[in-house]
Amino acid sequence: MRTLLLFIFLIASLCSFGQSPTSIFGFFPEAQLSYKTKSGFKLSTKTESQHGVINTSPEMNPEYDYYHNQTDLQGFIGKSINPFVSLTVGYQYRIDPQSNNSNRSIQQISFVQPLTGIKLGHRIRTDQTFASEESPEFRGRYRLSAEIPLSGQSLDPTEFYCILSDEGIISYQNDDAGFENRFVIGMGKLLTKHQKVQIALDFRTDKFSDPSIRHRTWFKFAWYASFSANK
Amino acid sequence: MKSLVIVIISLSPLISLAQEKIEREKRINSNEVPSKALDWIDDAYEDIENKIKWYFEESSGSYSYEAKMKFMDDLHSVKFDTLGQIKDIEIIKEWNELQPNVRENIQKYFQSNFKKFKIRKIQIQFTGDEDDLEDLIDENEFEDLTIRYEIEFYGKTEQSKKIWEGLFDDDGNFIQKREIILNSSNNLNF
Numbered sequence: 001m002r003t004l005l006l007f008i009f010l011i012a013s014l015c016s017f018g019q020s021p022t023s024i025f026g027f028f029p030e031a032q033l034s035y036k037t038k039s040g041f042k043l044s045t046k047t048e049s050q051h052g053v054i055n056t057s058p059e060m061n062p063e064y065d066y067y068h069n070q071t072d073l074q075g076f077i078g079k080s081i082n083p084f085v086s087l088t089v090g091y092q093y094r095i096d097p098q099s100n101n102s103n104r105s106i107q108q109i110s111f112v113q114p115l116t117g118i119k120l121g122h123r124i125r126t127d128q129t130f131a132s133e134e135s136p137e138f139r140g141r142y143r144l145s146a147e148i149p150l151s152g153q154s155l156d157p158t159e160f161y162c163i164l165s166d167e168g169i170i171s172y173q174n175d176d177a178g179f180e181n182r183f184v185i186g187m188g189k190l191l192t193k194h195q196k197v198q199i200a201l202d203f204r205t206d207k208f209s210d211p212s213i214r215h216r217t218w219f220k221f222a223w224y225a226s227f228s229a230n231k
Numbered sequence: 232m233k234s235l236v237i238v239i240i241s242l243s244p245l246i247s248l249a250q251e252k253i254e255r256e257k258r259i260n261s262n263e264v265p266s267k268a269l270d271w272i273d274d275a276y277e278d279i280e281n282k283i284k285w286y287f288e289e290s291s292g293s294y295s296y297e298a299k300m301k302f303m304d305d306l307h308s309v310k311f312d313t314l315g316q317i318k319d320i321e322i323i324k325e326w327n328e329l330q331p332n333v334r335e336n337i338q339k340y341f342q343s344n345f346k347k348f349k350i351r352k353i354q355i356q357f358t359g360d361e362d363d364l365e366d367l368i369d370e371n372e373f374e375d376l377t378i379r380y381e382i383e384f385y386g387k388t389e390q391s392k393k394i395w396e397g398l399f400d401d402d403g404n405f406i407q408k409r410e411i412i413l414n415s416s417n418n419l420n421f
Binding site: 082086120163194198226 | 254258288413414416418
């Protein structure tokens with residue numbers, strides 16, 4: 001029943017696509033690999049890439065054509081305070097064919113709440129982006145995520161889950177403040193204790209103060225792998 | 232392009248690392264449950280108004296059926312083998328619902344073994360003859376039953392900060408514990 005409701009929501013969301021003045025749709029593959037050292041530090045690397053196929057913004061030709069939007073290469077180092085809380089810092093290099101490539105520093109604290117039948121994740125993040133010919137951009141973000149097992153009350157290897165998240169992002173650049181909301185809904189599978197695959201729709205809305213609010217919808221497919229020096 | 236192919240090929244063995252202990256829980260309909268188990272539930276929980284959810288579990292190659300329901304304001308979980316023979320009943324309780332002597336012994340164990348601890352979940356586990364287990368539910372009788380307390384807790388020592396599942400006897404004396412390792416939360420953190 002939960003799976004059925006999820007698919008109805010996904011279809012309804014896709015049907016509403018294109019009704020706003022500015023809409024972008026594309027594919028968003030991502031891969032993340034992390035390794036926990038014996039001393040308890042977690043080293044992570046993540047690659048994510050946005051590939052647009054539809055862009056109806058006024059400055060783009062309303063043609064349905066492929067374009068490479070951006071690719072992010074990220075590296076993180078983190079330490080768990082306890083099984084539920086971890087502190088992480090990271091760096092991102094963005095390859096941006098539409099603009100200048102950029103460097104970003106990232107700081108985050110994340111909390112995991114394993115409850116009966118659901119696992120909640122809270123992430124508080126700040127980042128600073130630097131690109132040539134542009135003023136630095138500073139952002140503050142909070143994301144609430146939920147991972148819901150689709151069979152039984154706990155997620156075990158080979159089982160599917162539903163993923164939901166919403167993130168609010170406040171940005172500040174050149175004396176201008178902005179807000180963006182990111183809502184994600186999707187499904188994943190815990191392949192083994194160390195690996196997950198996930199597909200999701202990522203709805204991003206920003207430029208609220210502009211005459212034409214911007215909607216971006218990305219079809220994400222992700223692979224997450226985590227390994228540890230401690231068996 | 233060549234380097235991309237090399238990266239993909241070198242990552243592919245990771246995806247096949249599937250030789251692990253498999254524990255699975257699958258929601259099923261009551262018509263898939265052995266009739267003996269359904270009959271026991273009907274007899275023991277005859278006045279139940281809440282819906283009973285049935286699950287089929289696989290753990291380390293052994294299989295069982297499990298009924299989960301709310302009864303008298305508590306969450307009950309009743310486990311049966313594949314022939315429908317009852318194995319145990321687990322009831323979720325709050326700390327202040329335990330007997331004072333049980334609380335005292337469990338508290339002593341925590342205080343002497345951990346610098347800091349936090350209880351996350353308490354289940355009382357009852358095992359015994361099927362008639363005695365039925366009497367527990369419909370007549371609130373505890374005769375000839377083995378009682379264990381299964382407690383999930385966070386424990387901090389000088390060396391570690393971990394989540395544990397501890398097993399205690401009917402007086403709250405420690406029997407054993409095993410570490411609970413959470414699945415990776417990378418998709419929630421990144």
